Amino acid sequence: MNLEEMQEVWAVHERRLERSLRLNHQLLRETQLDQTRSALRRLGAWLGFELATDLVVLAWLCAFAFEQRAQLRILLPAACLVLAWGCFLRLTLRQLAARRGIDFSGPTLAIQRALELLRIARIANTRWRILAAPILWFPLLVVGGSAFGHDVYAECGAGWLIAQALFGLALAPALFFASRKLAQRTPNSPVLQRIARDVAGRSLETARARVESIAAFEREESA
Template sequence: MEIDQLKLYWKQYDEKLDRNWKLNMHLLRTTNTSKARNELNKLTWVIGITLAFYVLATYYFVHFTIGGWPSPYLVGSGAILSIWTLIISVGCVHELELISRIDFSEPVATVQGKLLRLKLIIIRYLRLVVWIFPFFMAFIAWFFKALFGIDIMLHADPTWLWSNVAIGVLVFLPFSIWAHRKLSPKNANKPWMNKLIIGNGSQINKALEFIGEIDEFDKER
């Protein structure tokens, strides 16, 4: 009889622990998914504002390119800047599309996988963006034309022009190659990478932390 009562008490105690665990899990999941969702909402706003800016910039530079005809320097500079801003715009659309696919009611592992994919996509587009540095003269050509109405490439001293070309080839080209290699998915969790994407990706790290706490609690059961 005593053994049967002991078994009954143990069963009741075990059921109570299980109910408490499920309750705590529910509270943790509700709280942390809400926090993670808020972080993604912040990121959505950042990306949305960035997209709006670069769509307008792309429109402007396309207009600048057309207006720069027949100067090959202005047309070339405008085309480079148009492509650059278009790449950023496409990247923003891609990132927003990935965010829209994240459903926090899905299993934790699935949500983590989608968050990590979003982070990697941000890094990959960042790898493309750094290739603008060797073409910094495009910004100079645009600046002088937009502010002073002159084609600096036609009026500048040849020595000055060639020295800037040399800087682009000897300094910024190696830098872009180096940055492209460093901005690799394998470095996605490096501290310096997390600092680099502050403001446009750090929200993903926070969301991953919140979702990770749910996963850890589940594993400790």
């Protein structure tokens, strides 16, 4: 079937549709369309919550680090956490920036690219938060203990603390490799599969390939 033949069939299709297609007005009126939540709206609400949480944690960490400025052994883990939460905040802001201005009535390619960039920002956020969690375990232990009035160094002993730090450092690469394995397997849980793909970087590769295919479509090429 060439394009001209397709056009002929399309014309027949058009005429039949005109006669047979019915729109359910009643259903449309009765449905409270305004109340339907879209994925983008839910994401917006979630990002707002994430931003507020990140800001509160960061502000608290900064104040805590300032209080502990005389004690280097507390200040250093607190500074690590400040740095990490600064990065998390940046990841959230990147998602908010990517989400802003997505209007489905925009040109198809531009909107699809914007959606893909948002997906890339979301994947990066999930990936780095999960991979950073075990590394931050040790500073969290010290800062958390200190905030509740415990001297973790004195109470737990050097051996136990070193073991915790090493465990955290070893867990991050282990998590990465486990995600790569899990991402290849048949999904029993789509959510788990998605997270594994995000952490392993597979989703990122797919999203980047998609951005590239959009750019290729936009490029003008001579026939």
